[in-house]
Amino acid sequence: MSHASTYPMASEPGVEGGAPILELDHVVKRFGGLSAVDDLSFAVRSGEVLGVIGPNGAGKSTVVGLVAGALSPTSGVIRFEGQDIGRLRPHQRAHLGIARTFQVAQPFAGLSMRENVVVGALFGGRAPNRAAAMRIADEVLERTGLTAKAALKGDELTVADRKRLEMARALALKPRLLLLDEVMAGLIPTEVELAVRLIREINESGVTVVVIEHIMRAIQGVSDRVLVINFGKRLTEGSPQEVLSDPKVIEAYLGERYAKNSRAQGAAPLDPTSAAAPHEEENNS
């Protein structure tokens, strides 16, 4: 995949090219006095992998909640394949083909990994019966490399396995749009590589993917385009290379002074290999 060239960086919803599968139109989400998402508009094109990055508290997970239906927008319109979904319940959106993972993994603790996935196949995946759901579950577990651990219970899993289970469950829905909320946070580099490969495979099988991440290496390796949000607003949007060397982005992440210094040195401070790239430690208690 040559990410940058496949998708030109037109940014207004529906302006050109690849039909948008998801559009957010001036969406606002307020919690009391705080606008977690503040007049945010963007579109996800059918078939792409869109990376979404932003500093802590930028509103990334709120966006996932708004699209998947756990939250409803204070104002603005959310369209999925042209249909206004802003008032639909989460399960209705799952039936339309929107699957999500949770930033803090939410396994069914008392169920085996396999049963966890069966639930996804049985409901969101619309398997006609248990036998069919089990078949789907076994396929998905195979695909996500979890077959050997299928009998482990949700509360017996390592962080990495929980994250993979989140993905497996979402895949069992046979989604058209997959929202991945920091599925790579807290993973060691080899696990990140596995996850990136898996996301690419999922995308190549025809699923549009939105990846929310903090790890720059992962975002760069997997995204066709990257959207940066800060304080609930769109900061910029473009190819991974463009975005990661954008002074505005550097400033948002690391502060103004760091941005000036690095400009003076002519280095790209958000170089994915640089140890300075900020990680968000996941709180998994």
Added chain:
Amino acid sequence: MSSGMPAQEVAAENATVSAPRESREWVWSLGLGALILGLIALVPVVGDQAALSLWTFIAMYIVLAQGWNFIGGFTGYAAFGNVAFFGVGAYTVALTLEHKQSYWLGLALGVVIAAVFAFLLGLPVLRLRGHYFAIATLGVAEALGQFTQSKSVGATAGEISLTPPSLNYHIVGKLFFYGFLGVAFVTLLGTAWLSRSRMGYALVAIRENESAAEALGIPTYWYKIGAFVLSAIPTALAGGLFAYWQLSFDPLSEGGAFDVNISVAMVLMTFLGGTGTILGPVLGAIIIEYLDQYTTFNYPGIHAPLLGGLIILVTIFLPQGIVRLVRELLRSPAGVKLSYSRRVKEGVRRVARFNISNGV
């Protein structure tokens, strides 16, 4: 329970990992449950009148605990007002009989009214979660009892006194015993069916994590209401049997048709046996009701503290209930085939760790 390690160790040691096979636990549970109910069915043959009365109560509580298990066990919603359905069943039968209508009509009407009531009540209260739901259901049941008392149905203050069925006294006792036991058996079958059904998966998913369940496409609200209605049906049936068996009762005094202790008993029994399991409510109801009556009879002065002490011990040492404890003891952790002795050894370690992590 944070016990990732032992399972992983075992998995690593054992190279041959068998493909996960579908659990046959439901077959064992159903078989054992049917066997237990079958043995209870012999009570009228081998026991005296006192034994019959005791085991009729036990059969009634098996039904009630099984009914509570649908909403409280499978779905994980701590309903503390299920006696409302019991009372609705009992008073519907009483009023039907007082209007000189057939008992069967009253029984059927009681079930229908209780089911509709559960549906309508579920619409608002199943939007609540956790303690709020528990308190709302508790309040509704109490209010219904007070309402019945104030309305002077029957004689004054909701007191009911029915004419006994025109049959031999001994036969009637046995009929009601087998009536309760029959309902218990059908509810057992229903529970086994539920545990393997689409709806069962939905309810358990809601219990384990409601947000995740919703995100995976489960219309959680409607499934919860379904579970509530399902839980009302056997409960109302038991209430209807209770009314014509006891003949005289009132709403709120001890042993009354809206007595809050009945709600509490359903919860305790299901917890002791194992919530969300097929066999749990049956075992829990037998143990608690038997001990309750035994201590009442033999240690009348101190029966309440004795039972209270038992409840405390169970909560501390057996919080997951009997069936889940046995399941935990016998589970081979990572889908690996282990010998029974090895499994039990692992299981004892797991359960000990669970209790330690609970502060025991």
